[in-house]
Amino acid sequence: MPAKGVHVAVTADVVVAGGGVIGTAIAWQAAAAGLDVVLVDPERGDAASLVAAGMLAPVSEALFGEGALLRVNLLALERFPSFAAELEDVTGHRVGLRREGTLAIAYDPGDYAALMRLTAFRRSAGLEAEELDSRACRKLESFLAPDVHGGVLFPGDWSVDNRRYAAALREAMTAAKVRIVRDRVTGVLAGDGRACGVAVADGGEIGAAQVVVATGCWTSSVAGLPAELRAAVRPVKGQLLRLRHPDGMPPVLTRTIRATVRGVDVYLVPRADGEVIVGATQEERGPDRAVTAGAVHDLLHDAMSVLPVTSELILAETCAGLRPGTPDNGPIVGGFGAGTGPGNGPGNGPGNGQRGLLLATGHYRNGILMSPVTADAIVAYLTGQPPAAEWEPFTPERFAATPAAGEGSR
Amino acid sequence: MPAKGVHVAVTADVVVAGGGVIGTAIAWQAAAAGLDVVLVDPERGDAASLVAAGMLAPVSEALFGEGALLRVNLLALERFPSFAAELEDVTGHRVGLRREGTLAIAYDPGDYAALMRLTAFRRSAGLEAEELDSRACRKLESFLAPDVHGGVLFPGDWSVDNRRYAAALREAMTAAKVRIVRDRVTGVLAGDGRACGVAVADGGEIGAAQVVVATGCWTSSVAGLPAELRAAVRPVKGQLLRLRHPDGMPPVLTRTIRATVRGVDVYLVPRADGEVIVGATQEERGPDRAVTAGAVHDLLHDAMSVLPVTSELILAETCAGLRPGTPDNGPIVGGFGAGTGPGNGPGNGPGNGQRGLLLATGHYRNGILMSPVTADAIVAYLTGQPPAAEWEPFTPERFAATPAAGEGSR
Numbered sequence: 001m002p003a004k005g006v007h008v009a010v011t012a013d014v015v016v017a018g019g020g021v022i023g024t025a026i027a028w029q030a031a032a033a034g035l036d037v038v039l040v041d042p043e044r045g046d047a048a049s050l051v052a053a054g055m056l057a058p059v060s061e062a063l064f065g066e067g068a069l070l071r072v073n074l075l076a077l078e079r080f081p082s083f084a085a086e087l088e089d090v091t092g093h094r095v096g097l098r099r100e101g102t103l104a105i106a107y108d109p110g111d112y113a114a115l116m117r118l119t120a121f122r123r124s125a126g127l128e129a130e131e132l133d134s135r136a137c138r139k140l141e142s143f144l145a146p147d148v149h150g151g152v153l154f155p156g157d158w159s160v161d162n163r164r165y166a167a168a169l170r171e172a173m174t175a176a177k178v179r180i181v182r183d184r185v186t187g188v189l190a191g192d193g194r195a196c197g198v199a200v201a202d203g204g205e206i207g208a209a210q211v212v213v214a215t216g217c218w219t220s221s222v223a224g225l226p227a228e229l230r231a232a233v234r235p236v237k238g239q240l241l242r243l244r245h246p247d248g249m250p251p252v253l254t255r256t257i258r259a260t261v262r263g264v265d266v267y268l269v270p271r272a273d274g275e276v277i278v279g280a281t282q283e284e285r286g287p288d289r290a291v292t293a294g295a296v297h298d299l300l301h302d303a304m305s306v307l308p309v310t311s312e313l314i315l316a317e318t319c320a321g322l323r324p325g326t327p328d329n330g331p332i333v334g335g336f337g338a339g340t341g342p343g344n345g346p347g348n349g350p351g352n353g354q355r356g357l358l359l360a361t362g363h364y365r366n367g368i369l370m371s372p373v374t375a376d377a378i379v380a381y382l383t384g385q386p387p388a389a390e391w392e393p394f395t396p397e398r399f400a401a402t403p404a405a406g407e408g409s410r
Numbered sequence: 411m412p413a414k415g416v417h418v419a420v421t422a423d424v425v426v427a428g429g430g431v432i433g434t435a436i437a438w439q440a441a442a443a444g445l446d447v448v449l450v451d452p453e454r455g456d457a458a459s460l461v462a463a464g465m466l467a468p469v470s471e472a473l474f475g476e477g478a479l480l481r482v483n484l485l486a487l488e489r490f491p492s493f494a495a496e497l498e499d500v501t502g503h504r505v506g507l508r509r510e511g512t513l514a515i516a517y518d519p520g521d522y523a524a525l526m527r528l529t530a531f532r533r534s535a536g537l538e539a540e541e542l543d544s545r546a547c548r549k550l551e552s553f554l555a556p557d558v559h560g561g562v563l564f565p566g567d568w569s570v571d572n573r574r575y576a577a578a579l580r581e582a583m584t585a586a587k588v589r590i591v592r593d594r595v596t597g598v599l600a601g602d603g604r605a606c607g608v609a610v611a612d613g614g615e616i617g618a619a620q621v622v623v624a625t626g627c628w629t630s631s632v633a634g635l636p637a638e639l640r641a642a643v644r645p646v647k648g649q650l651l652r653l654r655h656p657d658g659m660p661p662v663l664t665r666t667i668r669a670t671v672r673g674v675d676v677y678l679v680p681r682a683d684g685e686v687i688v689g690a691t692q693e694e695r696g697p698d699r700a701v702t703a704g705a706v707h708d709l710l711h712d713a714m715s716v717l718p719v720t721s722e723l724i725l726a727e728t729c730a731g732l733r734p735g736t737p738d739n740g741p742i743v744g745g746f747g748a749g750t751g752p753g754n755g756p757g758n759g760p761g762n763g764q765r766g767l768l769l770a771t772g773h774y775r776n777g778i779l780m781s782p783v784t785a786d787a788i789v790a791y792l793t794g795q796p797p798a799a800e801w802e803p804f805t806p807e808r809f810a811a812t813p814a815a816g817e818g819s820r
Binding site for chain 1: 710
């Protein structure tokens with residue numbers, strides 16, 4: 001319950017903090033489920049989702065020891081086409097889903113040995129993979145450098161145009177009557193043992209029965225969350241390039257290429273409109289979003305090593321984004337406590353202070369891919385349904401079982 | 411005299427076609443000399459002068475066989491400080507003139523041999539040059555790669571911040587009451603055997619007793635000029651990068667470095683405000699201004715080869731400009747015929763059709779450096795004075811002694 005004398009600008013069933021693809025997908029789906037939703041976002045244009053490459057890559061992203069993450073990513077991939085189709089239906093815009101698969105390329109024999117080890121692991125997890133020699137790789141992608149050592153085709157890894165997708169989500173959300181407040185959420189408000197809204201930077205408050213925090217790498221700046229949770233999400237800087245074909249030049253690649261060039265990973269993701277995304281660095285540099293000469297050089301160098309014709313493309317944009325990373329590389333999705341839903345739901349123990357509070361953050365490299373299933377899970381929580389079992393390892397409780405310290409609550 | 415039924419929007423003593431640094435410097439100085447001046451420019455932001463690095467480098471640019479060009483460049487360098495001082499006085503803005511000299515760096519022994527041959531030539535022309543071994547180079551610029559072979563310091567080569575300089579020129583011109591028409595000059599008008607104004611893209615005409623064509627690489631599109639002259643100016647594409655120091659990083663260089671890295675030239679030009687310009691390609695690609703992945707890679711690669719710390723700088727901007735190149739690399743400055751001035755001036759033979767027409771174009775790589783002396787020369791012509799003798803080899807007559815074909819005249 002807001003304190004006396006503080007202006008409550010808006011009230012709603014649900015307030016969503018954060019307008020990246022996670023927050024927007026949640027707001028859209030919650031409104032479509034009949035809830036009255038307010039989304040709060042400062043609209044600074046710095047969402048990680050706008051800098052992404054849009055790879056939907058549970059297979060070629062799967063690493064040793066990340067079996068639970070692989071399972072939720074596979075769930076996400078299975079869900080993506082129907083979600084995208086609904087989004088295209090609602091908005092009338094294409095989101096550029098491509099299902100040609102991903103070709104992993106090993107530049108030298110050392111890179112190939114590493115790729116073979118990963119491929120064996122991925123196969124053991126039931127994933128489809130087709131080994132190809134250098135010649136077979138070039139048969140798929142004729143502009144590949146002749147000296148690449150070999151590769152593996154992963155038919156199960158797709159891509160989507162992240163910017164078209166984000167724009168369509170926003171349009172669908174608006175059409176579903178979600179109200180948008182252009183401001184920054186500074187804290188979660190709590191009263192009577194449960195979350196009751198958010199405070200925003202301009203000094204106002206927004207009251208709501210349930211609060212969803214989808215603030216990506218800025219989660220650490222939201223007061224009223226448990227300190228361990230705030231500490232669990234960190235920005236991981238990623239720089240990438242947007243290249244474009246000059247007029248009249250035929251497409252230089254037909255599917256996503258992920259290459260390892262002397263131990264360094266680079267990817268090239270083609271778009272239907274002639275764009276090619278080249279990414280990405282992974283840098284632990286705090287909230288720094290500067291594009292550096294060295295990163296651009298290295299990305300271009302590695303891209304040109306596997307696909308020399310890249311040099312002929314136009315360098316249309318360089319950008320940097322901040323992925324919300326977590327200690328176990330997994331997302332943070334759900335509430336506190338065993339139950340679901342607002343009635344018997346997240347953290348409804350007496351005096352817990354977390355009831356009505358849901359997290360949807362920390363999606364790291366898989367935010368675009370996971371946005372549909374994250375929206376599904378959060379809408380399930382919001383409406384008192386159980387989320388998919390795949391989410392069980394990714395609740396906030398793995399980082400913070402205890403209530404918030406009350407920094408933002410009263 | 412304009413044809414009947416055509417609207418003459420403006421009349422003036424002098425109309426200047428083109429608002430790069432050449433046209434702007436001329437317009438300012440002509441107005442300061444008491445003439446009523448109109449400058450016509452489409453203001454598309456594509457002037458070569460905005461993409462330049464601002465090197466004032468007659469010494470390190472001097473090549474074998476270009477003695478006449480060297481002489482006019484040395485005249486230009488001598489003039490630059492007083493012109494810049496006047497500009498700073500008039501506008502109250504600094505233009506970033508730096509006189510620390512230029513350090514030429516040879517990356518490997520082959521590069522060094524080539525640099526030594528050029529240095530011998532430059533010394534024979536009376537230019538100051540100081541040979542330095544690798545260690546002495548690093549004493550001057552401590553961030554240089556330890557494996558550069560050696561270098562030569564040319565104290566006589568300076569630099570200016572081209573964008574500050576261009577902005578100040580524009581302000582000075584405006585303060586001097588030059589009227590600006592935002593349009594593109596499509597042709598020079600002639601009547602009664604002399605130039606009498608220009609036609610502009612919107613269909614109007616601007617009448618003037620004297621016409622100065624300072625249209626850079628677009629000179630070929632100006633009707634009414636002799637065909638040979640239009641053919642003599644071609645765009646030479648140059649791509650360059652603007653890097654910036656991150657907050658708190660000390661300057662990575664103190665003077666301009668021009669390096670030859672395995673036969674390829676690259677330069678790094680520092681600015682007082684923390685910017686470092688890296689350039690530049692020279693490409694014969696017509697009017698194409700696309701920034702290409704390959705060029706950006708190569709510039710970064712070569713810059714990082716001589717100054718590895720470049721990788722830490724922010725890549726603030728990539729851009730491409732079109733230098734107005736000529737067959738002999740020299741500018742085209744002056745009129746037609748032996749005389750000067752409007753009365754007894756350029757091409758005043760009967761029926762010549764070139765009287766009152768002056769060219770100031772084709773400055774190729776030296777437009778910033780030559781802008782003050784080009785303005786001096788054109789104002790001399792406009793006011794019936796003789797220009798400096800150094801200009802004699804660079805009149806338009808070396809390309810087109812005959813009158814215009816009348817395409818744009820009547």
